[in-house]
Amino acid sequence: xxxxxxxxxxxxxxxxxxxxxDINPANTQEVVGVFPKSNQKDVEEAVKVAREAYxxxxxxxxxxxxxxxxxxxxxxxxxxxxxxxxMAKECGKAINECRxxxxxxxxxxxxxxxxxxxxxxxxxxxxxxxxxxxxxxxxKGVIAAISPWNFxxxxxxxxxMPSLLEGNTVIFKPSEETPLMAHKIAEYFHRVGLPAGVFNxxxxxxxxxxxxxxxxxxxxxxxxxxxxPVGAEIKKxxxxxxxxxxxxxxxxxxxxxxxxxxxxxxAVNAAILxxxxxxxxxxxxxxxxxxxxxVIDAFSKAFVETAKRIVIGDPVxxxxxxxxxxxxxxxxxxxxxxxxxxxxxxxxxxxGGRLDGEGYRQGYFMSPFIYRMKYDSRPRVLREExxxxxxxxxxxxxxxxxxxxxxxxxxxxxxxxxxxxxxKARTLREECEYGVGxxxxxxxxxxxxxxxxxxxxxGTGLPSASTLIDAVTHRVAWTVNNATExxxxxxxxxxx
Ligand code: NAD
Numbered sequence: 001x002x003x004x005x006x007x008x009x010x011x012x013x014x015x016x017x018x019x020x021x022d023i024n025p026a027n028t029q030e031v032v033g034v035f036p037k038s039n040q041k042d043v044e045e046a047v048k049v050a051r052e053a054y055x056x057x058x059x060x061x062x063x064x065x066x067x068x069x070x071x072x073x074x075x076x077x078x079x080x081x082x083x084x085x086x087m088a089k090e091c092g093k094a095i096n097e098c099r100x101x102x103x104x105x106x107x108x109x110x111x112x113x114x115x116x117x118x119x120x121x122x123x124x125x126x127x128x129x130x131x132x133x134x135x136x137x138x139x140k141g142v143i144a145a146i147s148p149w150n151f152x153x154x155x156x157x158x159x160x161m162p163s164l165l166e167g168n169t170v171i172f173k174p175s176e177e178t179p180l181m182a183h184k185i186a187e188y189f190h191r192v193g194l195p196a197g198v199f200n201x202x203x204x205x206x207x208x209x210x211x212x213x214x215x216x217x218x219x220x221x222x223x224x225x226x227x228x229p230v231g232a233e234i235k236k237x238x239x240x241x242x243x244x245x246x247x248x249x250x251x252x253x254x255x256x257x258x259x260x261x262x263x264x265x266x267a268v269n270a271a272i273l274x275x276x277x278x279x280x281x282x283x284x285x286x287x288x289x290x291x292x293x294x295v296i297d298a299f300s301k302a303f304v305e306t307a308k309r310i311v312i313g314d315p316v317x318x319x320x321x322x323x324x325x326x327x328x329x330x331x332x333x334x335x336x337x338x339x340x341x342x343x344x345x346x347x348x349x350x351x352g353g354r355l356d357g358e359g360y361r362q363g364y365f366m367s368p369f370i371y372r373m374k375y376d377s378r379p380r381v382l383r384e385e386x387x388x389x390x391x392x393x394x395x396x397x398x399x400x401x402x403x404x405x406x407x408x409x410x411x412x413x414x415x416x417x418x419x420x421x422x423x424k425a426r427t428l429r430e431e432c433e434y435g436v437g438x439x440x441x442x443x444x445x446x447x448x449x450x451x452x453x454x455x456x457x458x459g460t461g462l463p464s465a466s467t468l469i470d471a472v473t474h475r476v477a478w479t480v481n482n483a484t485e486x487x488x489x490x491x492x493x494x495x496x
Contacts, residue, residue: 001033003179005042005203006186008049009196014038020205022179025092025324026314026363032090035179038204040212043171046200047218050142050169053197058139058167065165066116071192073109076102083153083184088315090180091149092323092364093278095316104154108448111466112161120166121475127490130483137473139167140245141220144213146206146234148226149326150281152178156185158448158465159223163472164198171200171219173210175226177326179203206230214238214246221472222246225283225464228385228411228457235460247462247471249453251385252283252413254443257402257428258299259419260292266440267418268302271391273442274416276310276368279322280389281330283458284414284436286443287386290405293395300372300393304349307368313359324364325388331364334388337381338369341392344379346371352389375405383409399424403431412455414443435459 003022004011014036024030036042057065076083084098093101121136145159156172163170174182186201202209214222214234224234224246231248238246256274258267274286291299315323325331331354338353352369368389373382375394382392396402406415412433417425418440425439435454436446446452451467453459462471481487486494 001180001183003033003035003183003203005036005038005046006190006199006201007042007046008200009190011190014042016041020176022090022177023327024089024363025326026365028362028364030089032086033180033183035183035203038202038209040208042202042204043209043212043216046171046202047142047213047216049197050171050200051218053195054139054141054169057169057195057198060167062120062165062167063116065167066113068189068192068194069109069113069116069161069165072188073106073113075188075191076106076109080106083181085316086184087152087178087181088323091152091178092315092326093150094320094323095318097278098315101151101154104151104446104448105157108154108157108465109161111448112165116165126479128481128487130481130487132480132482134478136476136478137166137469138476140472140474141168142218143168143170143221143223143472144173144216144219145170146173146210146213146222146224146226147175149175149177150278150283152181153185155225155464156182158452158468159225160185160199162466162468163223166469166473168221168472169198169200171202171213173202173204173213176203176205217241220244223468223471224248225250227251245471247460247464247468249459249464250283250457251387251411252285252454252458253288253383253385253409253411254284254286254414255288255290255406256286256416256418256443257406258289258291258295259417259421259424260294261420261424262292262295262418263420263440264295264299264302267299268306270416270418270440270442271303272306272310274444275391276307276322276389277442277444279325279366280391281325281387282444284444284446285387286414286416287391288382288405289391289393290396290402291393292402293397296372296393296395300349303393304370307350307370310368312355312365312367322389325366327364330388331366334366334369334386334390337384337386337388337390341369341371341373341381341390344373344381346373346381346392349393375401377408385411399427403428407433410457413458414438414454416441416443
């Protein structure tokens with residue numbers, strides 16, 4: 001497919017003519033599409049039309065804005081299976097995960113449509129009996145939404161749908177690894193007749209197409225989901241701009257804590273799903289399994305045996321659990337950390353790595369790498385995000401020690417505790433640093449009506465998904481005097 005940018009309600013090629021290829025990571029010979037490599041000039045045009053569209057879009061009834069989202073959902077539902085198939089081709093996730101990604105996008109859009117008729121402010125009391133006081137929400141303006149490749153449909157909807165519902169206009173810069181899913185999103189907006197300029201798509205790479213958006217003086221909010229180093233740069237530059245806000249959700253070094261009383265079968269299942277779904281390339285993937293020393297041998301044996309049975313292959317094959325990783329850079333990074341684990345003293349339990357046998361040679365396939373390592377604050381493999389099928393099993397003795405190990409990383413995104421003891425679960429709930437917590441579940445599995453966002457290096461504290469409303473609106477106070485004289489709060493004299 002020959003993709004385009006979508007600016008001001010028109011499909012446009014970048015006038016500069018530069019393009020990039022969208023490659024199937026399971027078969028690098030297959031070009032899924034060719035898309036414009038946009039630059040600052042394309043961004044300028046998109047921001048201009050988004051600003052123009054803002055003045056009318058924000059005045060449209062919130063209910064009418066919501067109806068565009070409902071129409072969008074109807075189109076997605078009709079094409080959900082095709083979307084999931086294209087997604088698997090483009091990003092390599094197993095087909096059932098791609099279906100779930102589409103469903104999550106549907107849920108997010110439905111949820112925002114539903115919110116169009118719910119209250120979006122509060123009526124509160126005033127100190128003065130004759131006054132009425134309100135807290136209202138106003139849109140922020142022009143929003144840049146920059147997304148990663150690993151949830152190429154769901155994550156854009158987290159960012160775009162709340163923004164549009166609340167009356168903002170949007171410029172969407174998707175990952176250069178998943179331009180096709182972004183193109184489909186723009187197609188749906190086009191087909192539902194969204195007014196020109198309300199939603200705009202700029203394809204291309206981070207530094208050339210993303211950074212000009214981040215630094216553009218007429219962009220009011222940057223919504224970013226991606227890696228911590230890029231998020232840190234975005235936060236820095238937005239902080240220096242007096243009127244711009246950034247909400248950034250980033251990576252994790254997530255853990256599952258398996259207590260001595262855990263149901264081990266459930267623990268192994270939860271750990272396999274957390275470590276290897278999406279080939280370990282979720283922000284919430286668990287790369288640390290912190291396991292009580294009493295059960296660590298039995299747990300490790302069962303975990304490794306189960307991991308050996310994982311079916312790796314073409315993601316469109318229903319039997320496949322793990323598809324390829326996204327690109328050669330990911331292969332190199334994961335290989336680097338697998339080697340580093342050895343250098344840092346890991347006991348290797350399953351020697352995973354690049355697969356290059358029959359059926360794997362054309363793609364970026366990697367198998368699970370599992371090791372055991374005593375906790376120490378120094379090894380980089382216990383601290384840094386790997387974003388691949390790479391997982392450490394770390395023993396602990398006391399709950400205090402498990403909490404210390406859990407928190408001794410710069411990230412704080414997702415955690416899970418496996419226990420039958422509600423007191424232990426509660427202690428961990430209160431003492432661990434995380435944004436998304438689970439009990440007797442994997443560390444993955446977001447639902448759109450719950451907050452989703454981390455602490456520390458993982459996020460800005462403005463969680464994504466439904467609660468993103470707070471980032472794309474400004475809460476204003478509106479106070480009305482119904483008397484014919486002025487009475488002031490705090491007993492302040494109104495006499496002149
Ligand atoms: P990435 O940071 O490389 O890219 C994310 C987006 O930022 C892409 O659209 C990219 O083009 C853009 N970008 C890159 N450099 C930029 C720059 N200088 N200026 C502006 N934009 C720029 O991340 P990725 O590889 O696509 O995704 C993986 C990362 O995302 C992991 O760290 C993962 O944990 C994280 N992630 C976080 C969440 C969350 O909700 N917390 C969800 C999914 C993924």
